[in-house]
Amino acid sequence: MPEGHTIHRAARHLRELLSGPPVHATSPQGRFATGAASIDGLELTSSEAVGKHLLLGFGEPRERLLHVHLGLYGKWQTGHGEPPEPKGALRLRLQTPEAWADLRGPTACEIYDPEQRRLLVARLGPDPLRRDADPERAWARISRTTTSIGALLMDQSTLAGVGNVYRAEVLFRARIDPLRPGKAVTRDEWLAMWADLVTLLRAGVRAGRIVTTLPEHRARRSGRARQEDAHYVYRRTGLPCRICGTPVLTAPLLARNLYWCAVCQAA
């Protein structure tokens, strides 16, 4: 489930799991054989998430940098002790005497030099999960464009880490029409949305999944949110809005499905 929260969670987890001893790196699939060989035997010395991008440092600081983007299907699988027999398309296996981490299906898995990292960070907007993030950078773009706020939230150069689920949910929680032009969003609305994203993404890192509903808006109000109670509008096409009961709408925007309530998020 790779939006920003998944990557930040992985960055933290992989650091805890693999730090210390030299890491044995292999590419059972063969597609990353050269890259794996170049970090094989080095220690994991840094682990950082920027938006949906993961950067793992090996060896002396900045000696080797592994860049991973999970894309839509990519996944890390980890464990302690002996790893299972590699099967299927296993792009990368990282292994220490204590633990292992397998990477499958990423869009990007490559070795970066410091300049490539610099270019990556430079083309990404602020990431609500990073302490160094500045929402004003995103506001500078949002406040000047006729591009819809629904499209802007998905644009990684405007802000980094938000995907289709958080987009739909944060707009619903703010009661903002996804098609409203960026320049028609007020500064207060944007700062409130940013603050909400910080809260939601941090909760996502903690829980390992996206839950955006308040307990009082869930069909089942007690205890932890079940899957069917976790969202207000995402993938709820035709189901009644949790606030007003109007059927939730869906329409493609930039080749992705957009979900919203036309009453709660009126134009």
Place this chain on the structure above:
DNA sequence: GCTAAATGTTGAT
């Protein structure tokens, strides 16, 4: 058991 769709991005057409 099968098919379609999915939390994303890149590169070709």
Place this chain on the structure above:
DNA sequence: TCAACCTTTAGCT
């Protein structure tokens, strides 16, 4: 605008 990446899951039969 579309195919590719390659896996998992939801929703059918």
